[in-house]
Amino acid sequence: MKRIKLTKEEKETLRIVDKFNGQCPCVFPLHVYNLSVRSLERKGLVKAAYLEGGAVEDAKTTDEGKHYLCENPNLRNPINWTVIGCLLYTSDAAD
DSSP states (O other): OOOOOOOHHHHHHHHHHHHHTTOOOTTSOHHHHHHHHHHHHHTTSEEEEEOTTSOEEEEEEOHHHHHHHHHOTTOOOOOOHHHHHHHHHHHHHHO
């Protein structure tokens, strides 16, 4: 499965949704949770129900999200091999 670029907050929120069945723990900022769930939903990793006013009522990990967590449990971001190739090329050219 192709890796998806996630922010630190999105990674933590994805773990929370998967582990706590969509209930935000009191130690995690609620506004960050709400924004991250929306972003993860746009990426197809989470499905959520919202209250009037935009707060998250419930969130569940989608099948794609569960598959992503199984394939990439550390939630590492994708590597841009084009940039690394350019850096290696310029480093060899400088020698």
